[in-house]
């Protein structure tokens with residue numbers, strides 16, 4: 001039995017209070033929380049969760065992504081492996097789950113719903129409705145990921161509706177991806193059981209989808225940046241919004257992650273507890289993830305920060321284990337099998353010569 005004891009100002013997000021406390025961790029779980037009278041340094045809060053990210057966009061293995069993310073206080077991600085699935089099919093999804101499982105980080109992978117994304121796309125692989133069903137049946141596949149084929153949902157196309165029905169039968173969440181969908185169409189899309197969207201570019205679109213009962217994932221990644229447009233939702237709909245990045249390139253991940261969105265939200269004058277709901281608790285509640293929320297009995301997934309304005313992360317704990325300290329990752333590198341190879345011969349300049357002058361326009 002290992003016991004750890006820590007002091008700090010505990011940020012109780014649901015009760016909206018901060019108080020000096022001593023927490024005890026026994027075998028990776030919060031065993032006890034005692035309110036203290038004396039002043040203590042630092043703040044203890046649940047770890048950050050990215051509500052929607054394609055880990056592949058970081059160009060890192062999940063294990064390497066985790067090593068970086070924990071330095072910014074991220075303890076979990078809801079991750080759609082559809083980029084690797086587009087290349088390698090189900091074997092790619094299985095690889096992501098297996099590699100992510102080798103490190104002390106909480107990856108929650110979904111079953112990619114649209115590989116290829118549309119019937120017009122030539123992908124390296126297909127994931128059929130039966131294969132999606134088999135993935136969804138697995139305990140370590142948590143949801144049906146972004147249903148990009150919204151025209152298919154609106155017309156009731158067999159293939160996509162089969163996948164949606166399977167997820168609904170299992171009671172697993174279904175993520176949306178419907179840029180620009182509004183009004184009655186948005187309502188029909190939501191009525192199919194699709195409960196989130198991370199594609200809103202305007203507040204009006206987000207309010208439309210919220211009115212349909214959807215949850216909005218405020219996306220601020222390396223590609224699309226919607227925080228400026230959507231941050232008012234932190235105050236107007238604090239129970240229905242989550243932070244996500246969707247795509248996060250490696251240089252961006254070195255700099256910051258969800259911690260940065262917390263600092264920006266608070267700097268804009270949003271209530272700190274509302275900001276932290278989007279960063280920590282709403283995602284865990286929506287997907288019913290086994291990620292600790294600093295309550296007695298929870299897995300000890302939490303972070304220590306200097307203050308609740310800049311959110312500079314001093315330490316990150318996952319299942320009671322210290323995984324990052326002062327910007328240094330304490331997660332060890334893992335070895336992994338190589339799954340995909342490119343086969344080609346060396347090319348020389350003459351190989352690129354073309355008799356057709358028009359091709360030069362590309363150069």
Ligand SMILES: [Zn+2]
Pocket residue numbers: 052054080146246
């Ligand atoms: Zn996405």
